[in-house]
Amino acid sequence: MMMDARTKRRYALNNVMLSLTGFCAIFTVSILFLILGYLVYNGGRALDWDFFTKLPLPPGENGGGMANAIVGSAKMIFVATAIGVPIGFLGGVYLSEFGGKTFPYIIRYMADLLNGVPSIVIGIFAWTVVVVPMHHFSAWAGGFALALMLIPITVRSTEQFLRAVPNNLREGALALGASKWKTVASVVVPASLSGVLTGIILGVARIAGETAPLLFTALSNQFWSDGFNEPTASLPVMIYNHAIAPYDDWHRQAWAAGLVLLTMVLLSNIAARTILARGAAPR
Amino acid sequence: MATIPEFTLSQTHKPVPSVATPSVAAPVAAVAPPKLKAEGLHFFYGAFQALKDINLQVETNRITALIGPSGCGKSTFLRTLNRINDTVKTARWEGQILLDNQDIRELDVTNLRRRVGMVFQRPNPFPKSIFDNIAYGPRVNGIKGNLTEIVEKSLCRAALWEEVKDKLQKSAYALSGGQQQRLCIARALAVDPEVLLLDEPCSALDPIATAKIEDLLISIKDQTTIVIVTHNMQQAARVADTTGFFLLGKLIEFAKTDIIFKNPEKKETEDYITGRFG
Numbered sequence: 125m126m127m128d129a130r131t132k133r134r135y136a137l138n139n140v141m142l143s144l145t146g147f148c149a150i151f152t153v154s155i156l157f158l159i160l161g162y163l164v165y166n167g168g169r170a171l172d173w174d175f176f177t178k179l180p181l182p183p184g185e186n187g188g189g190m191a192n193a194i195v196g197s198a199k200m201i202f203v204a205t206a207i208g209v210p211i212g213f214l215g216g217v218y219l220s221e222f223g224g225k226t227f228p229y230i231i232r233y234m235a236d237l238l239n240g241v242p243s244i245v246i247g248i249f250a251w252t253v254v255v256v257p258m259h260h261f262s263a264w265a266g267g268f269a270l271a272l273m274l275i276p277i278t279v280r281s282t283e284q285f286l287r288a289v290p291n292n293l294r295e296g297a298l299a300l301g302a303s304k305w306k307t308v309a310s311v312v313v314p315a316s317l318s319g320v321l322t323g324i325i326l327g328v329a330r331i332a333g334e335t336a337p338l339l340f341t342a343l344s345n346q347f348w349s350d351g352f353n354e355p356t357a358s359l360p361v362m363i364y365n366h367a368i369a370p371y372d373d374w375h376r377q378a379w380a381a382g383l384v385l386l387t388m389v390l391l392s393n394i395a396a397r398t399i400l401a402r403g404a405a406p407r
Numbered sequence: 408m409a410t411i412p413e414f415t416l417s418q419t420h421k422p423v424p425s426v427a428t429p430s431v432a433a434p435v436a437a438v439a440p441p442k443l444k445a446e447g448l449h450f451f452y453g454a455f456q457a458l459k460d461i462n463l464q465v466e467t468n469r470i471t472a473l474i475g476p477s478g479c480g481k482s483t484f485l486r487t488l489n490r491i492n493d494t495v496k497t498a499r500w501e502g503q504i505l506l507d508n509q510d511i512r513e514l515d516v517t518n519l520r521r522r523v524g525m526v527f528q529r530p531n532p533f534p535k536s537i538f539d540n541i542a543y544g545p546r547v548n549g550i551k552g553n554l555t556e557i558v559e560k561s562l563c564r565a566a567l568w569e570e571v572k573d574k575l576q577k578s579a580y581a582l583s584g585g586q587q588q589r590l591c592i593a594r595a596l597a598v599d600p601e602v603l604l605l606d607e608p609c610s611a612l613d614p615i616a617t618a619k620i621e622d623l624l625i626s627i628k629d630q631t632t633i634v635i636v637t638h639n640m641q642q643a644a645r646v647a648d649t650t651g652f653f654l655l656g657k658l659i660e661f662a663k664t665d666i667i668f669k670n671p672e673k674k675e676t677e678d679y680i681t682g683r684f685g
Contacts, residue, residue, distance in 0.1 A: 225496070290531070292527055292529060292531040293531055293533060293534075294494075295491055295494070295525075295527065295531070296527065296531040296532075296533065296591070296594075297533070297543070297547075298491060298494065298520065299489060299491055299520055299524065299525035299527075299595070300520065300521070300524070300543060300544040300547065300548075300594065300595070300598060301517045301518065301520045301521035301544065301547060301548050301598060302517070302543075302544075302547040303517055303547075306547050310543070310547070311533050314534065314535075315533070315534050
């Protein structure tokens with residue numbers, strides 16, 4: 125094939141850019157697989173049934189588990205979901221379906237800002253408004269801090285999925301004499317339910333792994349905590365505490381906790397995507 | 408321009424005496440009061456004026472067709488009649504639209520839309536069962552009565568009952584395009600609207616489905632006033648009693664369908680009908 129210099133240059137540039145973008149794409153994916161592999165290798169060896177059923181042991185004693193941290197994480201995620209999901213969902217409905225022009229714009233912008241606030245700052249805020257007045261660390265405070273992170277995520281994802289509902293469905297309901305709210309509640313939300321649920325699951329999975337907001341709100345606990353009013357262990361903080369301690373057995377426990385946490389997040393991701401795929405298929 | 412209002416007045420139920428008679432009927436009182444009446448309607452999307460000084464009367468229990476090239480404002484006009492365009496943020500209109508001599512802006516908007524139903528260009532069934540689609544209107548409007556009966560009656564009127572009676576609990580999305588559009592008509596009929604607006608209801612359908620819908624329109628017009636926007640001039644000629652021709656936001660001519668198609672008053676109408684443009 126005959127090629128002049130210009131054409132050759134274009135082919136060369138094309139190949140260079142193709143390789144560069146391809147390399148970056150593969151690099152991105154390989155980070156995930158490196159983390160996964162390392163975690164499975166180290167965590168898998170340390171993981172046993174005791175991890176799910178026993179309390180952490182003092183340094184020097186081998187074995188034990190993180191049952192209290194698993195339950196503690198569940199408690200705080202429950203609190204965060206109970207506060208964050210209704211507020212975030214209704215806020216998202218407002219942004220997508222109601223409101224004029226300027227006000228939603230401001231709220232959307234604020235939600236994005238709140239989303240970008242460093243999680244440690246969220247922790248300080250929750251400490252100030254919950255821990256200080258209550259005079260003790262608690263699952264309430266930890267759950268509250270996580271809720272603050274969950275709200276903007278839910279607002280934005282709900283808004284996004286509601287907006288994806290074709291406008292002709294809204295018009296169809298309005299044209300039948302349905303009020304605005306009735307239209308939203310009986311047509312728009314059901315039509316986007318799988319998407320909205322997916323967004324919520326992904327948001328919850330995201331906050332499940334947060335450490336910084338819990339450090340001085342829920343603190344941690346080497347023992348079971350009763351109810352929601354005591355310092356409460358959570359998987360991320362437990363990983364942190366065990367990883368910085370100078371004991372080999374604690375390091376192994378931290379790896380196991382990391383593996384469990386990551387598995388939970390991955391599973392909820394898969395669940396979310398399955399729901400979304402089911403919802404997208406014609407029913 | 409100045410002559411336009413003449414065409415808009417007094418469409419009577421009397422047969423047109425002869426084709427040679429101009430469409431400008433004497434402005435005497437119509438036999439029955441008009442169902443809908445637009446007076447000096449101007450419509451704007453932001454700074455763009457989509458409709459200019461529209462005056463027309465829609466007769467009770469007749470089919471009125473609105474034709475014209477894309478972007479001429481006929482759909483905008485239709486969507487003003489049930490105020491569905493009010494949901495468009497930049498939309499604004501002046502003038503008056505009267506439903507049974509009542510300003511539609513003085514009516515409660517949900518009540519107006521119950522009385523003036525609408526079928527859209529693309530079938531828009533809700534992601535619900537066939538039954539729930541039809542029952543939606545009666546439910547949100549708190550209509551008392553046997554829902555099962557209402558659903559059956561509406562589907563019968565829309566000539567869809569035989570095809571779906573055994574699968575009422577199936578999703579409406581499982582129906583074909585033509586069936587979905589008839590479902591949407593049935594859904595609109597389920598609240599017993601006095602007026603039915605149709606915005607190019609057959610543009611996404613094949614000729615067989617189109618014929619079914621045309622038959623259905625003719626069969627329901629003794630109880631319902633129908634206004635249909637269409638790109639298909641044969642369709643207007645087949646079903647409409649009265650036809651209006653829109654061009655660039657103006658109502659150029661509004662007269663008996665026969666006259667519009669056989670002996671139009673205006674040059675623009677004739678050019679459009681004969682396919683010289685548009």
